[in-house]
Amino acid sequence: MNIRKLPFRRGRLPWVIAAVLIVVAGAAVTVVTVLDEPARPHICGCKPPPDTSGIEGVPRGWQDAAAHRDAGKAWRLLTPESQRRYGSPRGLRAALARIAPDPHGPAKWTLVDRITQGRGTPSAFLYLLVEKRTLRPAGAVVVHSRADGSADGRVDPAPAATVRILEPAARAKLDARPAMRAATGRPPAYVAVQAGGVTFGAVGAIRRPDGRDEPFDEPLRPGPALIVAVESGADGRFAYGSVRVTVR
Structure with a gap:
């Protein structure tokens, strides 16, 4: 484009250039200011965590x-x-x-x-x-x-049919992060109930090539444990099975 054809009157072009430079400088200051602000928490429309206090009884x-x-x-x-x-x-x-x-x-x-x-x-x-x-x-x-x-x-009062836990056998002695084998197409959710509390397995247990699941990132406490395997569906139906073991 030939700048001589631009419709600026003589004497006004320097003022226009100055105005453009001021706008660019202001934009640069704004960008630096935004980047220099501390990160803000991302607010989404998610629901807060479920409150079960009223239904515990x-x-x-x-x-x-x-x-x-x-x-x-x-x-x-x-x-x-x-x-x-x-x-x-x-x-x-x-x-x-x-x-x-x-x-x-x-x-x-x-x-x-x-x-x-x-x-x-x-x-x-x-x-x-x-x-x-x-x-x-x-x-x-x-x-x-x-x-x-x-x-x-x-x-x-009638949960669905029981999930079969194939391994470990009842009353077996296990390491603190036991591998499980359940008769399900995909790894169920695993929970360990012990005298000192409840340990929930990782979300989406990893199934190894040998068919065993590795559900517990957090080691279980030594002593007796009831390990529960749970399958759940979007319709609110559950199936579960359990095995009583001892953690060494």
Whole structure:
């Protein structure tokens, strides 16, 4: 382009050039200022973590109602799908003896898996009733709620079929990061329940070429352990299996 053809009047071109230089300098200062600012936290529209404080007592309420054969209270705790399964409080009463948790001693309800998109969303939580002395699983329920801290959770007392753990054998002695073999197409979620607390396996356990899963990044504490394998689906259904072992 021939600059002599630009429509600037004589004497005004230096002023235009000066104005352009001022704008460029201002932009450079702005860029330097932005780059020099400390990094800000990225704020997204994600939901905050689920709040299970309100539903932690729901499995115990179900256990008490079932133990006392209180069909009315037990019925009010059931999910609509579970109510359709039993038909009526009378139909549920006939089934309570069969589905009631039956610990042989002191036991604790332990949260072992969840399906949730965060607080305030439809969520499902798998609770396992584990005997404190023997670490025997004495029952399981799935609590459905919105994970918002309220106590309006509803119970499905019939988790899906058991996941078979092929290795290790029951009462085997294992290293602190045991390899597991489960009869599933993909690695399930693994949880270790011990007297000192619960250890959750890594998200998405690694399956080795020999078919064994390596789920635990954090070493397990020495002593007795109940290792639970859990499969979960987007529909809120769970399947689980467990094995009682000793960590060396």
